[in-house]
Amino acid sequence: MQVVSLISTKGGVGKTTTAANLGGFVADAGLRVLLLDLDVQPTLSSYFALNHQAPIGTYELLAMNEQNLGRLISHTSVHRLDLILSNDPLGQLGTLLLHAPDGRLRLRNLLPTFQPYYDLLLIDTQGARSVLLEMAMLASDLVLSPVTPEILAARELRRGTLQLLDDLAPYRHLGIQPPPMRLLINRVHPISIDALLIHQALRQAFGQSNSVQVLDTTIPAIDAYPRAATRRLPVHQVEPRKPSRRLAPAALETMRALASELFPAWQERFATVNRRAMGGHRHGE
Template sequence: MRVVSVVSTKGGVGKTTVAANLGGLLADAGLRVLLLDLDSQPTLSGYYALKQKTDAGAYEFIALNLTTLAEIVSKTVIHGLDLILSNDDQGRLSTLLLHAPDGRLRLRNLLDNFRLHYDLLLIDTQGARSVLLEMAILASDLALSPIPPEMLAARELQRGTLKLLSELEPFRLLGITPPPLRLLLNQVNAIRVDTRMIIRGLRETFAGATNISILETVVPDRVAYLNAASLGIPAHRIKTRQPRERHSPSTLEIMQTLAIELFPEWREAISTVNRYTETQ
């Protein structure tokens, strides 16, 4: 089972949208995908309608070490896409983990119970520095950080997410290697005059980095993602073809390209996701 955390210490960068749509695409590709919502503002938990909802969720999973799938895993209406709901609106988990001996390693130690049941675990995290965010990163094989090409987002990346990762380096002494970080240019508005300059600056900054890289895939700022969230479906089902006068890739093509870049081992399955017709 691959474990990917979608992370940023800045809110509003599109973490939940990326997690929901990436999970939906991979489920449509025939993979078994589990979403884990660790955000106290449970946007991911409400993205897809549920056909089977459990009473327990992320709180019981993390705080009580409850790993029985039937008790904590809800089923979405998307075949193959399951969800552990966020149910810690009072922020009790952060306090608990700060005082627990295994706090930052709690999630890592619980994942063996899921490995035979899922191909991918996607973790949506809080848009702020927290012990929950650190726990999610240390449990992951890969950290994916959406970043809009805006100056404020670029600055927060440096002083927030990158600083956090550097402070997790001492865990190497315990044999735990912090995951590589992949930066995803997200919500890209090509009309803005400073967009290309910021993108170029980001690519130059991380050109020689060993554990950090910027993905080639760029996710544009499109209404299709908002419409998909309103309808509760993956964005690639909204639009699979582009009008003849437009030359940019469709939402389906963008999400496929992103998924293949992140998970080349699943290229064949991802490439088969083409059966949904244009709905608007």
């Protein structure tokens, strides 16, 4: 089971949208995907319609070490895409885990519960520095950090998000390596010079880094993403073809490129999503 956390210490960069659409695409490729919503503002928990809503969620998982999947797992309307709901609106988990001896390692220790049943676990986190965010990173094989093409967002990336990797370095003494980080440039306008300059600057800044890399794939600023959220569908099902006279590729192609770059071992599966997306699009219409 691959574990990927979506993180940023800056809110509003598109973590939830990325988690939902990446999870939906990978599930359409025939893989078993679990979404874990660790945000106290549970946007991911309400992104998709649910065919089955579990009676409990992240609070019981992390506060009580609940491992009964029948009580934890909600099933979304997307086949093979499951969800553990966020149900900690008062933010009590942060305080509890902060004072627990195993707080930052609790999720890592619970992963064997899910490994037999899922190929991919995607963790959505709050857009602020917290013990929950550190816990998610220490449980992950890979960290994906969306950054919008704005100079302030790029500065916050270096000041906040990248500092997290340095702060987790002491866990190497326990045999736990901080996960590598991939930077995803999100909401790129095709004619934006600033976006191009920031993309180039980030590549130059991390060109020699083994732990931080800028992805080749970028997410364009197109209306397919809010339309997909409104319809509670993965974006590749809403826009399988590129509209005429638009420079940006179809959402299907963007999600395929992103998934292939993150998970190259599954590229052959991702190539099959085209016909499934077309079928789902016709059905949705």
